[in-house]
Amino acid sequence: xxxxxxxxxxxxxxxxxxxxxxxxxxxxxxxxxxxxxxxxxxxxxxxxxxxxxxxxxxxxxxxxxxxxxxxxxxxxxxxxxxxxxxxxxxxxxxxxxxxxxxxxxxxxxxxxxxxxxxxxxxxxxxxxxxxxxxxxxxxxxxxxxxxxxxxxxxxxxxxxxxxxxxxxxxxxxxxxxxxxxxxxxxxxxxxxxxxxxxxxxxxxxxxxxxxxxxxxxxxxxxxxxxxxxxxxxxxxxxxxxxxxxxxxxxxxxxxxxxxxxxxxxxxxxxxxxxxxxxxxxxxxxxxxxxxxxxxxxxxxxxxxxxxxxxxxxxxxxxxxxxxxxx
Amino acid sequence: xxxxxxxxxxxxxxxxxxxxxxxxxxxxxxxxxxxxxxxxxxxxxxxxxxxxxxxxxxxxxxxxxxxxxxxxxxxxxxxxxxxxxxxxxxxxxxxxxxxxxxxxxxxxxxxxxxxxxxxxxxxxxxxxxxxxxxxxxxxxxxxxxxxxxxxxxxxxxxxxxxxxxxxxxxxxxxxxxxxxxxxxxxxxxxxxxxxxxxxxxxxxxxxxxxxxxxxxxxxxxxxxxxxxxxxxxxxxxxxxxxxxxxxxxxxxxxxxxxxxxxxxxxxxxxxxxxxxxxxxxxxxxxxx
Numbered sequence: 001x002x003x004x005x006x007x008x009x010x011x012x013x014x015x016x017x018x019x020x021x022x023x024x025x026x027x028x029x030x031x032x033x034x035x036x037x038x039x040x041x042x043x044x045x046x047x048x049x050x051x052x053x054x055x056x057x058x059x060x061x062x063x064x065x066x067x068x069x070x071x072x073x074x075x076x077x078x079x080x081x082x083x084x085x086x087x088x089x090x091x092x093x094x095x096x097x098x099x100x101x102x103x104x105x106x107x108x109x110x111x112x113x114x115x116x117x118x119x120x121x122x123x124x125x126x127x128x129x130x131x132x133x134x135x136x137x138x139x140x141x142x143x144x145x146x147x148x149x150x151x152x153x154x155x156x157x158x159x160x161x162x163x164x165x166x167x168x169x170x171x172x173x174x175x176x177x178x179x180x181x182x183x184x185x186x187x188x189x190x191x192x193x194x195x196x197x198x199x200x201x202x203x204x205x206x207x208x209x210x211x212x213x214x215x216x217x218x219x220x221x222x223x224x225x226x227x228x229x230x231x232x233x234x235x236x237x238x239x240x241x242x243x244x245x246x247x248x249x250x251x252x253x254x255x256x257x258x259x260x261x262x263x264x265x266x267x268x269x270x271x272x273x274x275x276x277x278x279x280x281x282x283x284x285x286x287x288x289x290x291x292x293x294x295x296x297x298x299x300x301x302x303x304x305x306x307x308x309x310x311x312x313x314x315x316x317x318x319x320x321x322x323x324x325x326x
Numbered sequence: 327x328x329x330x331x332x333x334x335x336x337x338x339x340x341x342x343x344x345x346x347x348x349x350x351x352x353x354x355x356x357x358x359x360x361x362x363x364x365x366x367x368x369x370x371x372x373x374x375x376x377x378x379x380x381x382x383x384x385x386x387x388x389x390x391x392x393x394x395x396x397x398x399x400x401x402x403x404x405x406x407x408x409x410x411x412x413x414x415x416x417x418x419x420x421x422x423x424x425x426x427x428x429x430x431x432x433x434x435x436x437x438x439x440x441x442x443x444x445x446x447x448x449x450x451x452x453x454x455x456x457x458x459x460x461x462x463x464x465x466x467x468x469x470x471x472x473x474x475x476x477x478x479x480x481x482x483x484x485x486x487x488x489x490x491x492x493x494x495x496x497x498x499x500x501x502x503x504x505x506x507x508x509x510x511x512x513x514x515x516x517x518x519x520x521x522x523x524x525x526x527x528x529x530x531x532x533x534x535x536x537x538x539x540x541x542x543x544x545x546x547x548x549x550x551x552x553x554x555x556x557x558x559x560x561x562x563x564x565x566x567x568x569x570x571x572x573x574x575x576x577x578x579x580x581x582x583x584x585x586x587x588x589x590x591x592x593x594x595x596x597x598x599x600x601x602x603x604x605x606x607x608x609x610x611x612x613x614x
Contacts, residue, residue, distance in 0.1 A: 165579070
């Protein structure tokens, strides 16, 4: 009970407090001469955001990079030793391969499903469209851990002799096959692909919503013109609609790539990184919380950041581009 | 002409059927877990959930697994999660709205560069900051006796900081669409920038604020990592609890299934009730 009271008090204090901070900043700025006021005005609105970002995200980020050159306990400088250890470890190379597979498959398939859903939904009439889209979109509001539970049940492999209560194995047995412990089969990285399905399931709705909005914004005349020229639906889609929504496709793709690079919770919930399913996000967690290896986990994060950096640049470019359109 | 309409009608029917099949496939995993959570323990261990769906009257339905999940502390976790999620949604919004206002309406040196760095920060993985922040908080406790780790406040701060780039980005994009003439008129009437912000800009930005609020609320509610590192076991949130349940599912899927459902009731309600705003938020900006 006391926690709830603490929470409510904190909410009130937090809102009143942050309001008071801005009031105080404004008050202080207005005490100054008019000329100085002009210069400091922006600061009175930006200061809290800047302080929070610098203290909680920018400085710690540089600290992490620095620690990646230190030993387990972040005490002694070891140069590139952490990186050398990682890149000569076959497990870690397997992890990089997994991350690569995630990025190679999940974003493209997510965009593909999004396009299929968006197109189908466009043809079914507004009422059905709304309901069906909501149902496909719903997993978006579920946590990765809950999704891991839902799919863990679907892939369930009971001890021998027990009945199949997991859907996948039941289907396999009904088709005459034998039940498999799916999540521990790593040949061809099958288990990693089974985890990817979960993330695709979660993200397809997002992709659908974004692409559907873009498709609806395509001018009707361009489609009509192609139709008069005798183009079929598929032809219209590929050569009229897709070129006009390329920007949205790219942005959904990039967003999914970034999300997939950082994937962590699903792996934690479903396999705990076992059976060669680990990824960078999980390896970071394991090195720090299981092995208490600060230097090592910092090096893993730094590698992750280096891999994400080009996307950062793409993101800035897309943002600029959107501004120009406006 | 009739032929044309016939094609359209078939096209529509085909689309409806295909989409309906896909919707069923998409919903099946969730439905399976829900059905399981409502079944009797022995029956659920003996037959698949689909048998219960095909034969609903030959089944024993029970709420035992929900009782068990509640006994395991699932309701406490629900409260903890709420106490973390609400401030972690409001706090970044207040801070971000102020910053977005400065980025939109006030000219200052380095505005472009600062905004570009903000966009870059949107991509930065959370993990890159967590350990130093954790160490910093431990140091604060040792030196000044301020206890953040293990309390909700630490999660609020970290969530707020990592929400800021996206929040500022979305709010600024929205504020850019507001009429500048209105603000200039208010200036001429003698209103200060501060008054304009609270009396004009905030009320006009409600749609964007609402969409980010929903987005952030769902994000915080579903987060595991920050809650695990900064709040920990004493006040374990839903994702934390669920993961522990999952680790000990020796006594069947029942309790885990019920636990998952308790954990996703609130986000799903929020989602369905406010979907409109959520979609607007997504289309307005990128996603974490």
